Amino acid sequence: MSFFEVKNIVKNFGGLTAVNNVSFTVEKGEIFGLIGPNGSGKTTIFNLINRFYPLTSGEIYFQGQRIDGLPTHKICELGIGRTFQVVKPLRRMTVLENVMAGAFLHTGSIARARAKALEVLDFCALAHRKDVEAKSLTIADRKRLEIARALATEPKLLLLDETAAGLNPKEQEEAIAIIQKIRDAGITIIIVEHVMKVIMGISNRILAINFGREIARGTPREIANHPEVIKAYLGDAYA
């Protein structure tokens, strides 16, 4: 029994099949990469896992328990946290309050939620911004806030959706460092990313998709040299 398993999932939006029969498993402790060109269905897969959208067909298992069909908040409660590609800060709350909103999942006490939030902010190197309203953060800090807020719910599996997109090279380095620290803390990660330096550097295994279908899977090196992947990104002439 795998730690996390997605089995033949399909999602239709009207006549469009956004995700077509995708399956993969993720083992405890690894970083699993999900890549594909724009519109290939990566974020849709995340939205299916935490049930923002119901599946058209297929099954999703987490620690042996079937989770498709559970409501979004229940899935978070079981230990699957996520961040959003288009960041969703709680705008008129401070950074600390944003993270506390996550920390309240496991406590009813304000003091304990605050302590947990401060600890997570420290971990994400965001503690110096704790009293700033979330709406006035830079994009790099907003991406980091997404991670901090998700970590505060104490996930066992974390879904990271393009946390390095739009960051400059130095900020990307910092993002990579944080992701590695999260893995070292024992949290399994599924990461969607366009920045190849990020995903190739830290993933144990990668699944490449295009038009909602699997086109390749393997180690970062195998994926980088796979003709289907090169075709999907650069066109037939380069394959």
Next chain:
Amino acid sequence: MTAKSWLTPTIIAVVALVLPFLLRDPYPQHILIMILIWATLGTAWNLLGGYAGQVSFGHAAFFGLGAYSAGLLFLHLKISTWWGMLLGPFVATAVAVPIGLICFRLRGPYFALATLALGEIFRLVFTNWVKFTHGAQGILILSTFPTKLPYYYIALAIWGLAMFTLNRLINSKLGYYFVSIREDQDAAESLGIPTTRYKMYAFLPSAFLAGLTGAFYMNYIAFIDPHVVFSLGDISVMVILVVMMGGVANPWGAPVGAAIYIALNEIFRAWLGSANVLAFGILVCLVILFLPNGVMGELGQIRRTAFRQKPAAAGGGQK
């Protein structure tokens, strides 16, 4: 709790307790009671609309149900209308349960629309179900007390209960969850917040307090009819304007808004007649334009303008 956080409420409580001895005439005492009624209703609305972001356009439904619970007890069972203060809040809450369970699963304007319809449905039913409610003729009772003083202290106690409830809720996990839901429902769900359930946790106390206020209104005014207590314009919309005036999602927003609304009402009524509502409307427009967070929400801004200080720039360092 620090000593300072107790200071303001204590001062206000002492002032409120001695105020009717300074203003001995029935007229100013009546104004104070009306302010307390609106402050309580506004606080109830603010908990749901201001903090949890679920805008109700039909709080008259819960206010009116409270009032009619008291009135109908007297009408049919000859029981004192004061028992309505026990029954009314629970009737209002019971009506809120199915509305919340249905509407809170949806997103967008459905809750606002459903509450808007709810208030109108009750107004029409209570107007036309003449056998049960006496229709537009209304319900008239005899006042219990000859003076305003007992009413004042009862209204004060109800308002105190509302403020206590609001403060306990918003300074707890629930408060954080309410505001999270208001700011982004998707983000809230993904953080493990059962949003439908927590919206109910804001809605039910809100309906309860509105029902309690309505039941007190029946006792105090001693006359109700459906067009008054289920009024869309004079109650449902007015309570929103009162809170916007004072400060949405600010614990003192409703009382301050209520004081301004009632005071203006009395001042303008003498020489503008019914145009006093227009005057209040214009003032609300000005507040929305220049003080978008209401009087209490922009207190810092008002102080700075009054004392001609430069605003402290966010981020600092500005010359």
